[in-house]
Amino acid sequence: MSSENNNFTAWAGVENGKPLTQVELTLKQWDENTIEMDVTHCGICGSDVHTLDENWGPTDYPCVVGHEIVGVVTRVGKNVTNLKVGDRAGVGAQSGACHECEPCLEGQENMCQGGIVYTYSSRWPCGDKSYGGYADKWRGDYRFAFKVPDNMTSEIAATFFCAGITTYAPLKRSNIIPGKSVVGVMGIGGLGHFGVQFAKALGAKVVGISQNDSKREIALELGCDDYINASDEASMAKYNSGLTHIICTGTSPDFQWHTYFALLKVNGHFINVSAPEWQFPGMSAFTLLSKQIKIYGSGIGSPKEIEEMLAFAAEKDVKPWITTYKMSDVNKAIEDFRAGKPRFRFVLEN
Ligand SMILES: NC(=O)c1ccc[n+]([C@@H]2O[C@H](COP(=O)([O-])OP(=O)(O)OC[C@H]3O[C@@H](n4cnc5c(N)ncnc54)[C@H](OP(=O)(O)O)[C@@H]3O)[C@@H](O)[C@H]2O)c1
Ligand SMILES: [Zn+2]
Ligand SMILES: [Zn+2]
Numbered sequence: 001m002s003s004e005n006n007n008f009t010a011w012a013g014v015e016n017g018k019p020l021t022q023v024e025l026t027l028k029q030w031d032e033n034t035i036e037m038d039v040t041h042c043g044i045c046g047s048d049v050h051t052l053d054e055n056w057g058p059t060d061y062p063c064v065v066g067h068e069i070v071g072v073v074t075r076v077g078k079n080v081t082n083l084k085v086g087d088r089a090g091v092g093a094q095s096g097a098c099h100e101c102e103p104c105l106e107g108q109e110n111m112c113q114g115g116i117v118y119t120y121s122s123r124w125p126c127g128d129k130s131y132g133g134y135a136d137k138w139r140g141d142y143r144f145a146f147k148v149p150d151n152m153t154s155e156i157a158a159t160f161f162c163a164g165i166t167t168y169a170p171l172k173r174s175n176i177i178p179g180k181s182v183v184g185v186m187g188i189g190g191l192g193h194f195g196v197q198f199a200k201a202l203g204a205k206v207v208g209i210s211q212n213d214s215k216r217e218i219a220l221e222l223g224c225d226d227y228i229n230a231s232d233e234a235s236m237a238k239y240n241s242g243l244t245h246i247i248c249t250g251t252s253p254d255f256q257w258h259t260y261f262a263l264l265k266v267n268g269h270f271i272n273v274s275a276p277e278w279q280f281p282g283m284s285a286f287t288l289l290s291k292q293i294k295i296y297g298s299g300i301g302s303p304k305e306i307e308e309m310l311a312f313a314a315e316k317d318v319k320p321w322i323t324t325y326k327m328s329d330v331n332k333a334i335e336d337f338r339a340g341k342p343r344f345r346f347v348l349e350n
Pocket of ligand 2: 045046047048067093162163
């Protein structure tokens with residue numbers, strides 16, 4: 001089966017503040033590294049909303065967001081080695097890299113410094129715009145498309161490609177010791193709910209840290225061993241110097257380092273994966289010195305880490321909690337996402 005049709009239909013952001021609109025656009029030019037698929041599912045990530053709202057800078061409209069994409073492959077270029085027509089494939093937030101810079105050569109393509117292509121709001125080396133998965137088709141580089149394991153449904157698989165990998169990769173790299181590490185997960189949303197499950201699966205005790213008490217019951221049901229209501233002093237004080245790691249998936253503009261460093265043990269890790277539109281605040285040198293805290297960030301994950309995550313998730317039965325919406329109900333899904341309703345991820349279905 002092959003398709004010579006270069007057009008596709010998408011739900012695109014056309015202007016800041018306007019609902020997504022169904023439009024016809026042109027797929028990237030074909031080359032022999034390219035695969036094309038019929039999109040069946042696409043998760044809704046916080047980054048989609050940041051982009052539509054121009055939180056990180058001007059958006060080049062029309063913009064088709066969506067980077068938790070699963071579909072059925074309909075066409076493959078001659079160089080494609082990992083997928084064939086009829087396979088189910090998944091694509092995350094990255095669709096291309098230079099394959100020549102130091103991070104790329106070391107297998108950290110997600111840190112490519114020579115020309116990273118994001119799945120949307122970015123440009124392919126040929127100059128074409130990249131478009132995400134709120135659409136009927138996706139076309140892009142096979143090196144960032146992954147075969148969906150046979151034992152995973154497509155709607156379950158989709159959210160691993162951004163929310164899953166963004167939490168799996170840093171937790172896997174951060175020296176979690178089974179039975180000893182105590183991981184706080186800040187923000188129990190799409191990323192956070194994967195963070196809870198991956199930290200548990202890596203053998204840690206897990207404490208959910210949320211803005212208020214509204215998610216207490218569901219966080220425990222999700223697998224948290226305990227729960228901190230960050231707006232309650234007594235709840236925070238219970239974990240004074242109690243955590244070895246914090247993975248931060250969400251903060252408010254009044255975030256202060258010392259409030260959360262108080263929760264960390266000496267030599268603790270503060271891992272940030274959140275991407276708010278505001279700046280993190282400053283801190284006194286002593287805030288940093290006094291517990292030898294390691295602060296670091298992490299962006300998505302490499303192709304190798306994505307493959308590793310899919311195998312690890314299958315082995316440990318890590319599964320997202322999702323609600324599906326019809327693709328044509330995307331505007332309602334985004335409205336509900338903005339209202340903080342996901343428990344814990346929304347997936348659009350064609
Ligand atoms: N590093 C990366 O590569 C990467 C990849 C994907 C996404 N991201 C970024 O990660 C962030 C989370 O994405 P997501 O898809 O998980 O979003 P999400 O489902 O909305 O979850 C974010 C969570 O953060 C907490 N939160 C939200 N607003 C807050 C506020 N004003 N104050 C305190 N806490 C707040 C909430 O948790 P509680 O209700 O439990 O407090 C919320 O559920 C976004 O900024 C996104 O752009 C980064
Ligand atoms: Zn994302
Ligand atoms: Zn590179």
